[in-house]
Amino acid sequence: MSGIPRAPLYLGLAGLIPFVWGALTLLSGGLNTWGSDLMGPRFVGPYVQLFYGQVILSFMSGVLWGFATKASGSRAAMCYTLSVLPALWAFFMTGGGPIGAGANLMTGFLGLLLLDAAFWSWGLTPRWWLKLRVLLTAIVLICLSVGVFL
Numbered sequence: 001m002s003g004i005p006r007a008p009l010y011l012g013l014a015g016l017i018p019f020v021w022g023a024l025t026l027l028s029g030g031l032n033t034w035g036s037d038l039m040g041p042r043f044v045g046p047y048v049q050l051f052y053g054q055v056i057l058s059f060m061s062g063v064l065w066g067f068a069t070k071a072s073g074s075r076a077a078m079c080y081t082l083s084v085l086p087a088l089w090a091f092f093m094t095g096g097g098p099i100g101a102g103a104n105l106m107t108g109f110l111g112l113l114l115l116d117a118a119f120w121s122w123g124l125t126p127r128w129w130l131k132l133r134v135l136l137t138a139i140v141l142i143c144l145s146v147g148v149f150l
Contacts, residue, residue: 019143022049046098046147061087067124
């Protein structure tokens with residue numbers, strides 16, 4: 001991932017741990033039992049992915065809001081409006097059972113990637129931003145798909 005500064009890359013990859021952990025505990029009954037016994041059932045399987053995914057979509061709304069500060073005029077108003085969509089999506093669309101919530105979370109991350117691409121194309125993000133976001137989003141979607149499709 002050339003061109004991405006190390007700190008954002010490493011911190012972004014570290015931020016994937018709950019998604020990867022959730023997928024692993026869905027695939028391994030023994031790991032699920034161990035993790036559930038150690039940390040509680042909220043921290044394994046789809047539950048850790050769903051709770052953390054809601055947090056990350058909300059966090060990313062804040063990131064986009066920060067990028068919106070670089071815009072001006074009507075574009076700024078549009079960017080501020082777009083920046084709140086991931087948090088609203090997480091709030092309204094990730095209730096219900098784990099499969100439906102997981103599918104809606106996947107949709108939210110795909111939508112977020114589209115917003116990242118738009119903000120990047122408008123020159124509001126660092127040049128390396130979209131490379132990082134594509135990588136992280138791909139891994140998140142793979143991990144969430146374990147709970148939704150398997």
